[in-house]
Structures are given as C-alpha cells and as structure tokens.
Amino acid sequence: MSPTPTALLSPADQERRRALRVMKNVALGALVFMAVVFAVSFPLQQEVPWLAYVRAAAEGGMVGALADWFAVTALFRHPLGIPIPHTAIIPSRKDEIGRTLGEFVETNFLSADVVRTKLESMGVSRRLGEWLARPEHADRVADEGSAMVAGVLRALSDSDVQDLITDIAREHVIAPEWGPPLGGWLERLVDAGAHHGAVDLAADTIAAWLEVNRASFDGLVSRRLPSWVPSMAHRLIDDTLYKEAVTFVRAVQDDPGHPARRAVDQYLERLADNLQHDPATIGRFEDAKGGVFDSPRVRELAAEAWNTTKAGLLTSLADPASALRQRATQALVDAGARLSTDPALQHRVDTWVTDGAVFLVDRYRHDIASIITETVEKWDPAETTEKIELMVGRDLQYIRLNGTIVGALAGLLIFTIAHALVG
Template sequence: MYIREEPNRLGELRRMQRIATGFLVVAALLFVAALRFEAAYPWLGFVRAAAEGAMVGGLADWFAVTALFRRPLGLPIPHTAIIQTRKDAIGASIGSFVRDNFLTTEVLTGRLSAINVAHRLGAWLEHPEAAERVARLGASGAAGALRIVNDADVQALIERSLITRIENTPVAPLLGRGLSAVLIGQRRRDLLYAIVQLAAQLITENGPAIRKRIAEGSPWWMPRSVDRSIYNRLVDTVAATLNELSQDPDHPLHAQFDAVVERFIERLQSDPELIAKGEEYKAELTGHPIVRELVASLWRDLKSYLLEQSERDDSALRATILRGIERRARGRQHRQQRAARATTGGEPGWANPP
C-alpha cells in the first residue's frame, strides 16, 4: 500500500482545514446577510436557517474532533483531550475487544478449520513445480542461515553438548554393553584368530630381536642350534595354533577366549576400579584440546558441504528435501484414496452394485 510522505500529508491536512474554515466563514456571512435583509425579503428566512444549521454543525464537528486530541482553545473543558488523557485505557479496551471477539480459541479454531491450510498446502505441493520450488527455497534458506550464524557460537554449542553428553555417560559400562553387543558368535572367533595371526606376524617380523633375546637368556655353553630350535618351535606353535583355530570351531582356545571376554565385559559393567579408571580417561579426553579442534573441524566440514550442496541444482541436499516433499504428497494421496474407498465401499470411481 502506498503511504504518502509526512510533508505531503501535513500539506493536505492544512488544505482541508482551510477549506473547512472557508465554508464556515461563508455560512456565517450568509447567516448575517440573511438576518439583515430578512425583514425585506421573507424568503431569506430559509437561507438564514440553512446557514445557521451549517454554522452549528461546523462548530460542533470542530469541537468534537478537537476534543478528541486536545483542549479546544486551551480551555479546561471536561471530557476533552480524550485520546491524550485516556490513551492507555482506550488501548486496553481495544485490545480486550479484539481478544474477546476475534482471538478466542473457538473463533480461531473455526477460522483455521474453514481455511484448512494443511489441505491446501498439501494439494499445492503435489505439483512437481511447487515441490521443486520449495526444495530450492529450503536449500537456499539453509545456506542463508549458515552464512549468518557465528561459527564460534555454533562450535561452542556443539562442544558443550558433546562434553555434557560424554560427562553424563559412564564410559566403562557403555563399553561393556558395546562389546557384549558386538562380540557375539563368529565375531569372537574372528577376533581370536586375528589376535593369534597378529602374534604370528609380530614374531616373524621381529625374528632377529627374538632370537637375540633367546640367546641372551641361554647359558653360554648352550649351542646356537638350540636357540634357533627354540625360535622355530615358537613360530611353528603359533602357525599350528592358527591352523587349528581355522579348522576346528570347537577348539578349546575358543572357549577359553570366550570366558576371558565375558569376564572382562562383566568387570567393565560392575568393577568399581575399572569404572573409576574409565572416568579418569574420560576426564582427560574431554579436557584435551583435540576435542575442540575436532568439533571445529567437523563444523567447518559440515558447513562447507551444506553450502556447496545448497548452490547446486543437482545437489543431494535439494534431492533429499524434494524426496521428502514427494513422499508426503504420495502419503496424502494414499490417505485420500483410502478415504474414498471407505466412503464408496470399493475402488474410487466405481459405484457399489445394487
């Protein structure tokens, strides 16, 4: 809506005041002239009466309008300057009227039900052009919000939330429950096999050092061939164990390893010493600068990814928003079809047989 500038409005107001004052002066002059010559010309009585009514009406209108905003002629006349002296009461009265007659629960519920915003919005979003437009606007809005937010504030919020969540979660029992859920069945056997395989690899890679330690621990008079035999026996034993574990699912080492794992999981969830040690490690972790660096890096990467996605027409972000809108639209169509079938007793568009 066009709004006039303040100087133009003041000029127009003064022009209307001059016009009204001019009409009042004309009415007064007509009244005086008619009163002066009424004895000679009796028909001027009608003119005098009309002019008198115009003067009375003009003065009454002037007084009524002036009395709303200020004291007429500066005189302390009762019930004048109404808006100036009672603006708070008038505002409260208008607010109460609007609240009681337009903003009640019944009125708003009825109006919103009649409008049925959800139905209209759903029908509009069923059009592919509308869905694509909303997806595009949603991605652009997300990009705008990301550019506005303060990175330091977001990082601090994420850091506080993460640290609070970590501090409120006992580490050792959580680790125990996690191991109990992960290390089940074949996974325990795979873990045992990986441990033995790692031991074999370490023995092979560190063969010279192991042979040297064996030689250092042997008596001086023991032949070197015996040391080599001990090392070879160690390597052969580990290799044989690996072969047996892979071939025999009922190998005793499996049961022994299962018992060790079960005891460790139980201790993680019930041993006060392990629980306290886990809390110590957790406190060291949450206070380490690497946590802040990790949060900052995660936020930078996420923000950069979202900004990049929001600017591309074929981005995964827009596609995800569009799929969500289309899924909602299909769900709405299915609900309408079910409602139609429930109403007609059959498929939509088919009448029931008599």
C-alpha cells in the same frame, strides 16, 4: 500540543498530514461559505422573501458545521484551548483506550474457536506443500535457514561450547558407572556367542600375518641359546616354533571347541561377572575411564573436533553448491511435494498446527493482548493523539463537511415546515 516536525515523520505520515490539511480547509471553507451566505441573506430577507429560505439553510449549515467541528476537535484536544469537560478524549483517556483495545483483541480475535476455525479453513499444510514444492522457494528457505544457523554458530563462543560439552559429558557420560552396564552387555554378548565372529577374525588375521612373516621367527628363541649349540639346532628350533604357531592357529580356526576358544569364553564370562559384581574390578575400570576422559590430549581432541566441525558447517552453509545445501533444498522440495499430494499427511500436519496454535492462544492470549495495552501506555499522549489524528482525521473532516450539508438541509426543511404551518 505542538505537532511533530515534518522532517521527523515518515513519508506516509507526511502524505496523511497534507491530506488532513486539505480536508480541514475544505470543511472550514464550507463553514465560511455558510457564514457569508447567512450574512448576506439575513438583512435582505425582508425585502426578498425567498432569501429567508436561504438564510434558514445557511443558519442550519453553520450550526451543523460548528457542532461537528466541536465534536471532532474534542476527540483530540480542547476546543479553542478551553478545558471543557469530556474534551481532549484521546490524550486524557489514552491508557483506558489501550486497555479496552487490548481486551477487544483478546476477546474477539485471540479466542480458541476463532483461531481453530480460521486455520481449519486455510489448508495450511497443502498451501505450504505447494509453495515448498517449487525449487526456487525451497532454495530460498534453505538460504534463510543456512544464514540463521551460520549466525548462531558464529555467535557461539568456542570456549563456552567446549565447556558445555565437557559439563554434559561429565554429567551424563563420566559420572555414571560404566562397569555394571558394560558387564551386563558383555554377558549377553557371550551368552549369545556374538563374540565368536571376533575370535574368528582374530585367528584369521594372525594366520595371514604368520604366512607372510616367516622371517620374524628367525632368532626369536635361538638367539637366547648358549653359543656352543650348533647353528643347525638354532634353525631347527626356529622352524619348530614357527610350525607350532601355524599349527596352533589353524587348530583354533578349524575347531569351534578348541581350548583356546573356551579360554576366551571363560575369560569374557569372568570379566562380565567382575564388571557387575566385583568392586575392585569396577573401581579399576572407573579409574581408567576417568583417566582417559581427564587426559589433556582428549580435551584437545574434543576442541579440535568442535573447531573442525564448526568450520566445515560454516563452509557448507555459505556455499549454495555444497552437498549439504543441495540435500537440504532437495529434502524441502520432496517434503513439499508429498505434503501437497498426501491427504493423510495434510490432515496430520493441519491437526498439529491447529492444536499448537490453539494451545498457544489459550495459554498466552492475555500476554499477547497485553502488548497492545503496555505499548499504548508507553506512548506520549501528544504523539499518540497526532498518530491517531493522522490515521483517521481526514475521514473525520468529511463528518464536518457532511454536518454542514445536513445542517443546511435540516434548517431549510424545518423553516419550510414551520412557514407552511405557521405562515
């Protein structure tokens, strides 16, 4: 297994590789030191008796160093390239390790009790409120939210949005019958007399128009009279028509029971009834509705409305001083202030967050844990081995060093006890 070129490693991994090499050299140096001590003390122990103790310590240190070297190396590769059984554990059992790790995370971290206990102890809503209550934080959230919304708006295709609006309008607005619901609404309006205000407004408007438009009646009827009729009769007829119109409108204004008002009531009652029960009226109304919505001009207006709305939103979202952004920031600050001081609101929000998180964990815990399993399965065995060795290899070299020291002490102790008992 060839190591990854240093140029392809991240700076952190490069530093880990340097530290690993240093510790490997230290551990190897300890083994070589014990070997040198053993090589010197072994032939001289007959002449210098106390060197026997040194030889025993060096011998134990070499055994410990070699045993721990074999154990550490067997995790990552075959020692000396020899395919000894139960060596190169990580590359050969990579997928099993990934599954085990995924099961461990799913069982011990993605359980409802663990998530609920952790969230209930955190005070999520209070911390969030205190953080949002600071204007600089609220402004940051508004910035990020504006960027996200603007990105979504830019990504949307105008033609697709217009088609979607058209489809939704056709399904929920145009396709359903308007006649019967509108007739029922109109019937309730007439029964309650709610239309009287509109009739009063119409009468007042006509009266105001008549007051300032007297000249509009000149020749309205008289121009259709024979030429032999005297001009005085012309003026008399026009004046009479104007006065009758004014008198009629004033009568409608002053008399709540005026025949014209009753005629309006009766017309609206018939219209309400026909819209609910007369197929011909309903059909004409639906045809008129379809004609209006299918008009090319209406579609153009809808497209213009979307384009105008989109451009306005993008401009407001991009401008930190826009009213939209300022209101959004202030709303976030107000929400944060209330959230940080209102215990009842904190309890509700914490309950929502906890219940939502527990629901997601219960429902998707296996899918979340499977990310670990599937990710490890996709890793190359050699690359996986190197990644793990870079992460923990330096600490494992301490095991080799400790094994050398412990082996030396154990060898010395065993020899000392044996010498004391046997002589």
